[in-house]
Amino acid sequence: MNLLSKLTFLPPCNQVNHHYQFDWSASGFQFGFSGKSIELQITSHHTLYGPVILAVFVDDEVYQKIDLSEGSHAYTISFARNDIMHLKIIQITELQYGFFQLEDIQVDGEISKWDKTHESILWIGDSLSAGYGLESDTTPLVFNTHFEDCTHAYPYLVSHALNTTPIIIAYSGNGILSRWIPETEEKVNDEDILPSIFPYDLEENPSWVIINLGTNDASYTRGIHEREQRFQKLYIDFIQTLKTKFPNAKFLLCYGLMEETLLSSVKNVAKETSSLFLRFETATEKDGFCFASHPNKASQLNAANTLIHFIRTHNEETL
CATH class of the missing domain: 3.40.50.1110 (SGNH hydrolase)
Structure with missing residues (x-):
């Protein structure tokens, strides 16, 4: 099953060659999750000023930050709880210093839809x-x-x-x-x-x-x-x-x-x-x-x- 279809993308987001590209500050994706771990396959492009940085939020609290490496890599996020969590993963750096593409997501657990706010x-x-x-x-x-x-x-x-x-x-x-x-x-x-x-x-x-x-x-x-x-x-x-x-x-x-x-x-x-x-x-x-x-x-x-x-x-x- 393509789990990407269960994600809610936070704008701006563009689809590029079956991948989802995020350029601007606070762009990313969110979803509900219960389980042990998530693996993200991400390609990052950044400048000499440092890496593109993602923030992982669990129930609106910062859970961890991820420094993305140049090129395509897998990143694993592990959890010690099994109840349903609301996860939001966004780019906290800006476009002129780099951007990222989400290629795939694999989970040890269950993903559910979490819609963004109407306004x-x-x-x-x-x-x-x-x-x-x-x-x-x-x-x-x-x-x-x-x-x-x-x-x-x-x-x-x-x-x-x-x-x-x-x-x-x-x-x-x-x-x-x-x-x-x-x-x-x-x-x-x-x-x-x-x-x-x-x-x-x-x-x-x-x-x-x-x-x-x-x-x-x-x-x-x-x-x-x-x-x-x-x-x-x-x-x-x-x-x-x-x-x-x-x-x-x-x-x-x-x-x-x-x-x-x-x-x-x-x-x-x-x-x-x-x-x-x-x-x-x-x-x-x-x-x-x-x-x-x-x-x-x-x-x-x-x-x-x-x-x-x-x-x-x-x-x-x-x-």
């Missing part, structure tokens, strides 16, 4: 949405994928709290107009810019589309009016495309948390696209930072609580 939220963002650096302090000089875990970033926290499926399209260092550039650079960096690489073939119908972009664009716009106008134009174009794709979703633009240079520009974009807007409190040194001066887990949790309150309030008002 979903589409999150679009950068390192703040991907959980970049949250597993490290400020001391390391070079990034490693072990520093990243999307389940501690506000998109996953909010979705979990609201019992919705997260669809996280997050790409560290990315933006609308330009990726992050150092102060010594003047030229825009639009390689693999997010509106170009967004997976427009998504089949999901999210109830919310929540976007937090602009932090990296600010490294290029630098308060220059013409650049800020270009940022706004491209952001408006992106949202209008997304609104055509997801006509039934509520749109919310967020900004802050790490810097506020483009705050007024993002507010203008929200107004021009009839989207909602929410400002995050900007993390300070007093709040504490993690790797590369990013907001730490406490700041991410504060942002999550702000969003949870906002979404619940707005949902109640629109009933």
Whole structure:
């Protein structure tokens, strides 16, 4: 029997040559299980920054993490209990550092279907949405994928709290107009810019589309009016495309948390696209930072609580 048919796949997921491919943060699969062990046959492709990392959840608690080796390998997960468990296995690192394909699953036990929640939220963002650096302090000089875990970033926290499926399209260092550039650079960096690489073939119908972009664009716009106008134009174009794709979703633009240079520009974009807007409190040194001066887990949790309150309030008002 093909046990893959008993899995519920968590988006985004694509079928490639009879295998299931997972690229983005928090994508993976879930199922019910009772038995001794599970063997996963997985092919992983990753960069020099470290392995693709999976988190195995049992009944919503982290059971173990798996560092995937390059190429096709078998991974065994063993259990000491025999009652029915709800298992969720997701990628906690982001696409630009690698992706994986599930080729097969074998079990010593029984698999049962565990459907995902009916409601979903589409999150679009950068390192703040991907959980970049949250597993490290400020001391390391070079990034490693072990520093990243999307389940501690506000998109996953909010979705979990609201019992919705997260669809996280997050790409560290990315933006609308330009990726992050150092102060010594003047030229825009639009390689693999997010509106170009967004997976427009998504089949999901999210109830919310929540976007937090602009932090990296600010490294290029630098308060220059013409650049800020270009940022706004491209952001408006992106949202209008997304609104055509997801006509039934509520749109919310967020900004802050790490810097506020483009705050007024993002507010203008929200107004021009009839989207909602929410400002995050900007993390300070007093709040504490993690790797590369990013907001730490406490700041991410504060942002999550702000969003949870906002979404619940707005949902109640629109009933």
